[in-house]
Amino acid sequence: PRCADTRRRSSRHCWTAPATGRRCCGRPRSRWGRTRQGRRSPRWSRRGSSGCAPPRRPRPPWPPRRTGTWPASTAASRPVKWPRPGYGWWRCPAPIRPGCTRPCGSPGSASRRTATRPPSPSSCARTTSTRPSKASAPRCAPRACPGCSPHGGRRPWVARCSGRTPGRAGPVCPRLRGHRRSEALLQRHLGLEGPAGRPAGQLPAGAAAAAQLAALETAKWLAGIRHAGQSAVHVLDTLRLTTDAHPVAALPQCPACGDHELVARQVCAPFVPVSRPKANQDSGGHRALTPQQMLDRYGHLVDPVTGVIRDISRARGCPDFVESYLSGQNLAMGAASLAGLRAGLRALSGGKGVTATDARTSALCEAVERYSGTRHGDEPVxxxxxxxxxxxxxxxxxxxxxxxxxxxxxxxxxxxxxxxxxxxxxxxxxxxxxxxxxxxxxxxxxxxxxxxxxxxxxxxxxxxxxxxxxxxxxxxxxxxxxxxxxxxxxERDAVALWWYNRLRQPAVDLDSADDPYVDRVRTGCRRAGREVWALDLTSDFGIPVVAALSRRVGSFPEEIVFGFGAHFDPRIALRRALTEMGQLLPAVAPGRDGANYAINDPEAVRWWQTATVANQPYLAPDPSAAPTLAHGCFPxxxxxxxxxxxxxxxxxxxxxxxxxxxxxxxxxxxxxxxxxxxxxxxxxxxxxxxxxxxxxxxxxxxxxxxxxxxxxxxxxxx
The missing domain is CATH 3.30.40.250 (Herpes Virus-1)
Known part of the structure; x- marks a missing residue:
């Protein structure tokens, strides 16, 4: 182009002012905003006539931050400039495209959505991604994560790295979304196109370090450098100067790099049992693996960032004779309203057992059970x-x-x-x-x-x-x-028959169980001023079902708690009932005044404050039936x-x-x-x-x- 006030011809003159259509005067500029003499030149030169100066618009502090594009073969747009933290906002001169880089959580993603225009779902996944060079191996094609933005438009993005083999590193968005149910509820009810904004709780130094590390790793990936750390999300702790790696697993059912119909075929296939010898017939049941083997095989699913389960921790206030662990939110409770969300946040998935290993394994399995039972969008219908x-x-x-x-x-x-x-x-x-x-x-x-x-x-x-x-x-x-x-x-069928008909059931003889765990629970409850007994609820199926109950003696309210268990072995059914009952004991632990229970469920609080064996006689054993161990005729x-x-x-x-x-x-x-x-x-x-x-x-x-x-x-x- 030819400048209006000079005879120079150059393909690298300043471009036309977008607002006025007039050309800008100035020295020829290089791609990085420098003159041929190496000195920085302003974006809009003032050397020409006054009529050629463009209208003023917000500008970043000098010198502006820049993130360069990749080589010409992979670049998709001009460099995108980002503001320094604390200096305000302005519109980017170019749209965000797959050829540009952006740190996760950088300005313009959620707190100021007018600063960016995300790419279409078909061209870029919930990720700040880069377009690989022609020499790169196939990678997971970007794709928007379904279900995150029901209103369409802009969506939250999560960084992802890809390996040489398709699917080596998968998107972490579904896992993170499962840990942020409250944010998803706010986004849906407020009609937001992106995630609800949150106050910035970081220093500029930390944000800059994270951005530089992300840019460095991206450059290394483009250069062909591969290492195990690329299949993980890294968290930088600037307080302790430590980093944590959170592995990202492949998604075999990924709609882009995997088999999107895998779940549908699995659901539609016939369920054909195969031979599974029982490796463990003690503790909580008859299993093909021991509890420790289950933890060793599936323990990687516990991770606060990329795991299905944030963590597994011992429940607060548990007596020493109770092994109860919590493992995150109970996804079986919906969050369609604020009340439902509050109830769901209080109702956690949990596990119980005779030993700590049993309880941790139970908590892990229940959390995975709830996660797997949640609709993900690839189910056949x-x-x-x-x-x-x-x-x-x-x-x-x-x-x-x-x-x-x-x-x-x-x-x-x-x-x-x-x-x-x-x-x-x-x-x-x-x-x-x-x-x-x-x-x-x-x-x-x-x-x-x-x-x-x-x-x-x-x-x-x-x-x-x-x-x-x-x-x-x-x-x-x-x-x-x-x-x-x-x-x-x-178990629940037998409980319904007993509870709603108010049936008097025979007692289970706890002395005949000859189980050290039963003796331990009875001794612990006795020290806490509580009485323990059990009922035989076995129904027409002939599978032993037990209800374990406990009440406070010598005071009111009695705060009756109960738990249920069913198994082919009556001793295991009794253990299951006692461990489930133990999960409720922290809610009515000694020292509580009856108005400050750990569980806020109205039905539970009303029951603990009003129910007694006298006004609920079906809770007591049938006096006309002799106590026996839970019976059953199952082979x-x-x-x-x-x-x-x-x-x-x-x-x-x-x-x-x-x-x-x-x-x-x-x-x-x-x-x-x-x-x-x-x-x-x-x-x-x-x-x-x-x-x-x-x-x-x-x-x-x-x-x-x-x-x-x-x-x-x-x-x-x-």
Missing amino acids: VVDSYAALGPAAVHPRECQLYSERQLSERDAWNATGSWLSHVPEPFADDRPTEWTPVWSMTENTQRLLPTSLLYFGQEPAADGLCADSNGNAAGSSPEDALLQGFLELV SHTDLRDDVTAVTELVRERGMDLLVLNQTRPDLQLPVVKVVVPGMRHFWPRFADGRLFDVPVALGRLSEPTPYADLNVVPVFV
């Missing part, structure tokens, strides 16, 4: 109405089991504000609904259940259905997970596959269907399933006709079904 699907579909009322009277009085039930007693709207058979395939173990065929009954979600489903954790289980193998999920169904096996076959026959004999959904996540590889048996009861108040009224009569515990008006209206709050 069929959208159609129940009426159009035919016999392959299972009606949701067969699983939820609300009575017609509850549905007609749903406003009164929901007015209590209890999420345990919530009654949804009646299901419309002609309304299009999302359905997910499940495998029928009894019929060896595929069935369909509403997706919203199978996966936890952040938003309430349009059909009014909501998933719960009943039947969800993780295990050392798929067979182990199936058995644990089925045992939970048996003993040495292989988990034989147990699966046996429980399948139990369900078939009772005219029910054993349905299994494989929820194992390919990137975790820890087996997780959801087991559903339509007709079996949840221990929440659901009063449809069926087992709740028929089984107590069939077992001889009642002479006739309990009238609806006489059912126990207090929900089980465990």
Whole structure:
């Protein structure tokens, strides 16, 4: 171009002023803003006539910060300038594109969204990425993370490095999003296109060091340097001058570099049990691996940045005879409102056991179970109405089991504000609904259940259905997970029969258990001024089910706590009930005044302050029945596959269907399933006709079904 006030010709003159269309006068400039003599020249020269000076606009302090682009073969735009911290903001002269670099959390990402214009999801993933050189090996194609910005537009970005082999380093966004449920709720309800801004809590030196390290690692990657640290997120602690590496695992189901249909094929595949000899028949159950082996194999899933679980820590206030550990938020509790979020933040996933290793393993498995049971967007669905699907579909009322009277009085039930007693709207058979395939173990065929009954979600489903954790289980193998999920169904079904009918059950003879752990719990509770007893709740399935209870003696309120357990071995069922009861003991620990419980659940607080054995006599053992160890007629096996076959026959004999959904996540590889048996009861108040009224009569515990008006209206709050 030719300058208006000079005869020089150069391809590197200052460009045309964008606002006026006039050319700027000045010396020829190089690409980096210097004259040919090596001296810096201003962006807009004032040497020419006054009419050629462009309009003023905000400028950075001198000298401006610059981040250069990569070589011409990979550059996608001009250099992008960023402000120094504390000097204010201005619009970038060029849009952010894959050829430009930007440190994570740098100005312009969230606190001032007008400063950047992110690329389209098809060209750049939730990452500040660089365009690789032509000599680079294939890498994971960038892709926006689904579900993070329901309003579209700008989205939060997370840095990612790629290795020589596709998928060596995967995006960390899904893991980080799982640790920031409160921010996601604010983003959704405030209608923000990006994450909610937060006050800057850093010094300029720390931000600059992080930016320089990020730029250095990017340059090394472009130069072909590969090392193990590139598959990790590094955290720089400027207070202690230390760095922590948080590994980033590959995502086999990544929609860009992996197999996006992997989860769908896994869900639709038949569930075929294989031989799994029992390696551990002590402690908490019959498993294919010991608790220590489980920790060694899956301990890498615990990480505060890139892990599924932030950490595993011992629960506060636990007595010395209780082993209880917490492992992050309980994703089974939705966060569609502020009240739900607060309840979910208080309700943590947890694990219990006879030993600390057992409890840590239990906490790890429960957290992974909740994570795997959350909908991620790659699950197979069929959208159609129940009426159009035919016999392959299972009606949701067969699983939820609300009575017609509850549905007609749903406003009164929901007015209590209890999420345990919530009654949804009646299901419309002609309304299009999302359905997910499940495998029928009894019929060896595929069935369909509403997706919203199978996966936890952040938003309430349009059909009014909501998933719960009943039947969800993780295990050392798929067979182990199936058995644990089925045992939970048996346990809660038996609890519902006892609790809502107020049945008097025989006591479990704790002396005959001959178990050091049982003696330890009884001694510890006695020192704390509490009494312990157990009830035999075994139902028509013949699998031992135990309820363990404890109350404060010699004072009011009695603060009754309870826990439940089911297993083929009655001694293990008793242990499970005692360990679950122990999880509630810190909430009613000595020294509390009855108004400051560790758990804020209204149902639990009301129960602890008012319930006594005198006004709830079904909590006490049946005086007419002799105490025995929990009985059962389930045969003993040495292989988990034989147990699966046996429980399948139990369900078939009772005219029910054993349905299994494989929820194992390919990137975790820890087996997780959801087991559903339509007709079996949840221990929440659901009063449809069926087992709740028929089984107590069939077992001889009642002479006739309990009238609806006489059912126990207090929900089980465990």
